[in-house]
Amino acid sequence: MRHRGLHGGGLRARLLLSVLLTIALVLTALTAGFNLVLGARLNSDANSVLSARASAELGALRATRSGIELPEAPDQGSPDTSTWVFQGRRLIERPQSVAVDPAVAAAVAAQAPAGRDVDGGRVRLYSLPVRVHVRRVGAVVVGIALAPYSQTRRTALLASVLLALAAFVAVGLAANWLIRGALAPISKMTRDAAQWSEHDIDRRFGMGPPRDEFTLLAFTLDGLLDRLASSLRHEQRLSAELSHELRTPLANVAAQAQYALRHTEPTSEGRQVLENILLSTQQMTTTLDTLIAAARGGLDLHGATSDANAAVRAVAATCRALADEEGVEIVVSAPPIAPRVAVEQHLVERVLAPLVENGCRHAHGRICLDVHVHASRVEFAVQDDGDGIPTEDLDRIFASGWQGKSGQQGSTQVIGAGLGLALARRLARSAGGEVRAERSNTGARLLVQLPRDGASLT
Amino acid sequence: MPARLLIVEDDPPLREILVRSLRAEGFDPVAVSTARGLLELALQQPPDAIVIDIGLPDGDGRDLCQALRAGGIQAPVLFLTARDALTDRLSGFHSGGDDYVTKPFDIEEVQARLNALLRRSPGQVKPDGHGQLYLDPAELTVSRGGRSEALTPTEFRLLGALAGAAGKVTSRVELMRMAWPHGAIVHDNTLDVYIARLRRKLERLPDAPVIATVHGVGYRLT
Numbered sequence: 001m002r003h004r005g006l007h008g009g010g011l012r013a014r015l016l017l018s019v020l021l022t023i024a025l026v027l028t029a030l031t032a033g034f035n036l037v038l039g040a041r042l043n044s045d046a047n048s049v050l051s052a053r054a055s056a057e058l059g060a061l062r063a064t065r066s067g068i069e070l071p072e073a074p075d076q077g078s079p080d081t082s083t084w085v086f087q088g089r090r091l092i093e094r095p096q097s098v099a100v101d102p103a104v105a106a107a108v109a110a111q112a113p114a115g116r117d118v119d120g121g122r123v124r125l126y127s128l129p130v131r132v133h134v135r136r137v138g139a140v141v142v143g144i145a146l147a148p149y150s151q152t153r154r155t156a157l158l159a160s161v162l163l164a165l166a167a168f169v170a171v172g173l174a175a176n177w178l179i180r181g182a183l184a185p186i187s188k189m190t191r192d193a194a195q196w197s198e199h200d201i202d203r204r205f206g207m208g209p210p211r212d213e214f215t216l217l218a219f220t221l222d223g224l225l226d227r228l229a230s231s232l233r234h235e236q237r238l239s240a241e242l243s244h245e246l247r248t249p250l251a252n253v254a255a256q257a258q259y260a261l262r263h264t265e266p267t268s269e270g271r272q273v274l275e276n277i278l279l280s281t282q283q284m285t286t287t288l289d290t291l292i293a294a295a296r297g298g299l300d301l302h303g304a305t306s307d308a309n310a311a312v313r314a315v316a317a318t319c320r321a322l323a324d325e326e327g328v329e330i331v332v333s334a335p336p337i338a339p340r341v342a343v344e345q346h347l348v349e350r351v352l353a354p355l356v357e358n359g360c361r362h363a364h365g366r367i368c369l370d371v372h373v374h375a376s377r378v379e380f381a382v383q384d385d386g387d388g389i390p391t392e393d394l395d396r397i398f399a400s401g402w403q404g405k406s407g408q409q410g411s412t413q414v415i416g417a418g419l420g421l422a423l424a425r426r427l428a429r430s431a432g433g434e435v436r437a438e439r440s441n442t443g444a445r446l447l448v449q450l451p452r453d454g455a456s457l458t
Numbered sequence: 459m460p461a462r463l464l465i466v467e468d469d470p471p472l473r474e475i476l477v478r479s480l481r482a483e484g485f486d487p488v489a490v491s492t493a494r495g496l497l498e499l500a501l502q503q504p505p506d507a508i509v510i511d512i513g514l515p516d517g518d519g520r521d522l523c524q525a526l527r528a529g530g531i532q533a534p535v536l537f538l539t540a541r542d543a544l545t546d547r548l549s550g551f552h553s554g555g556d557d558y559v560t561k562p563f564d565i566e567e568v569q570a571r572l573n574a575l576l577r578r579s580p581g582q583v584k585p586d587g588h589g590q591l592y593l594d595p596a597e598l599t600v601s602r603g604g605r606s607e608a609l610t611p612t613e614f615r616l617l618g619a620l621a622g623a624a625g626k627v628t629s630r631v632e633l634m635r636m637a638w639p640h641g642a643i644v645h646d647n648t649l650d651v652y653i654a655r656l657r658r659k660l661e662r663l664p665d666a667p668v669i670a671t672v673h674g675v676g677y678r679l680t
Contacts, residue, residue, distance in 0.1 A: 247560075
């Protein structure tokens with residue numbers, strides 16, 4: 001249960017990104033809408049100012065059949081507005097300081113009533129006709145400078161964009177804080193559950209019945225831990241019971257045979273039978289120990305590791321007696337830096353021992369034990385100089401109960417603590433490894449592969 | 459005079475061959491099949507050494523050992539165990555056992571270990587019975603003066619540890635080690651809670667000893 005490359009940021013980053021995107025869209029739409037409405041509003045304001053001004057100017061004139069009379073004291077108006085008065089096509093009044101070409105004002109006057117932006121959009125002109133009854137005698141043209149309006153528009157645009165940016169940053173920070181706060185319990189619970197499952201299988205969150213997402217998660221994790229603990233306990237109880245149930249009758253058989261050997265006077269044949277019984281109980285004990293060890297090893301969550309060279313040397317030492325008896329020399333060649341396997345040492349030894357014992361019985365004079373390191377595994381080779389294994393039997397020798405022809409490689413009829421090749425293969429597989437036989441021109445070659453420590457996780 | 463052995467083993471053939479083999483080796487063995495049977499025999503006449511099978515039909519051999527110690531039996535105890543995991547072996551020692559052999563065993567080894575235990579043993583001491591508590595490993599009860607109180611397995615082991623110390627102080631660490639499985643995480647106040655419960659149960663027994671606190675060290679039964 002190791003976190004690889006996950007720092008609790010995956011979901012948080014995605015949530016934050018979607019919040020930020022939504023906020024950005026909303027703020028952009030709001031800012032754009034605000035500025036459009038403001039623009040339209042300013043435009044209509046300018047128009048109504050012009051129209052009111054023009055009506056006022058028109059009302060101040062006195063138009064008769066003979067001509068247009070200007071007011072005695074002409075209205076100065078606001079500094080931003082200016083007025084032209086045309087009688088027919090003749091300009092009779094003009095503003096003092098306005099940069100608008102009178103010809104342009106005359107053109108607008110000719111189309112009265114009309115409006116137009118002139119001087120590059122800096123001034124808006126609006127004209128109304130001067131009538132006497134229905135006859136048109138002239139026109140009033142009113143101009144307004146648009147600079148204040150565009151100034152207002154620019155200021156509003158800048159302010160609204162700045163405001164939107166500030167809101168975006170504020171919402172982003174708040175969202176990040178909220179999401180981090182909301183997700184923190186999840187990463188803590190995940191870490192706790194992983195740690196408890198390894199070191200403290202009886203710890204629970206104990207938050208009661210689920211009320212929300214967190215208590216539901218705690219409830220679910222508690223359930224998982226319960227099931228893990230109960231299956232661990234079940235396995236441990238099973239192996240303990242199995243061990244107990246088998247060891248007591250074994251103890252009985254051994255004690256009976258020992259008693260008969262020591263306190264009765266058996267014939268030499270009877271003595272041989274009793275000794276064979278004792279030998280068998282020893283074999284059964286070793287097998288039992290191995291199976292229990294394998295069961296416990298399978299339950300080991302801490303990932304025991306061991307030194308491959310040490311295991312090979314230990315096996316060579318254990319098998320020395322048998323090798324001497326058979327007149328065989330065991331040669332160990334191990335790499336200078338001892339590789340580590342992700343399996344307990346006694347399990348490595350129990351996998352290797354049957355192979356070496358098998359070699360001892362079939363070698364003519366020498367067994368080579370080699371250790372090779374590969375990227376993800378460590379390989380142990382057991383090579384003898386015997387007659388070798390027939391090609392068709394290369395895999396069959398690992399079948400449980402395989403009985404080779406008399407004296408053939410892989411025969412499971414072994415004397416001593418040999419457990420047979422079938423058990424060796426099963427043990428290796430339970431540890432994530434493999435045992436196989438390889439064709440060889442110079443005798444039998446059996447290979448054991450076990451996972452290398454640290455290699456399988458990367 | 460041959461050493462008097464008490465043996466408890468529930469498997470009849472194994473019990474029978476143990477008795478026969480040990481008798482042939484010069485011991486005086488008596489075998490029973492239940493924890494309670496052994497406790498009664500031992501309290502009647504304390505043996506020189508005791509052989510206990512850990513897995514018994516009416517209780518755990520380790521609880522029986524504690525009950526023996528609580529009853530004042532100091533004879534050495536050899537466990538026969540079919541479980542050889544470290545935790546099982548440690549709990550055997552924590553309950554007051556002196557040695558163990560794993561099944562299947564060599565009868566010569568059993569004999570050799572028994573002889574070694576007997577050499578080191580102070581010899582038979584008849585328990586005086588004063589202030590004693592009777593712990594029943596089969597029923598998990600504590601009795602005194604005709605009244606008894608039921609105990610949980612942890613309370614039983616805790617009381618067994620205190621009673622087996624014969625009035626000496628037992629440290630808190632030692633008590634935790636004896637009453638809880640190897641590797642269990644026990645908080646200080648958990649132990650206090652258990653001691654308080656035991657005190658209440660002992661109060662209900664007539665003329666029973668009390669658990670005294672020895673500050674900074676542990677507890678003592680007085």
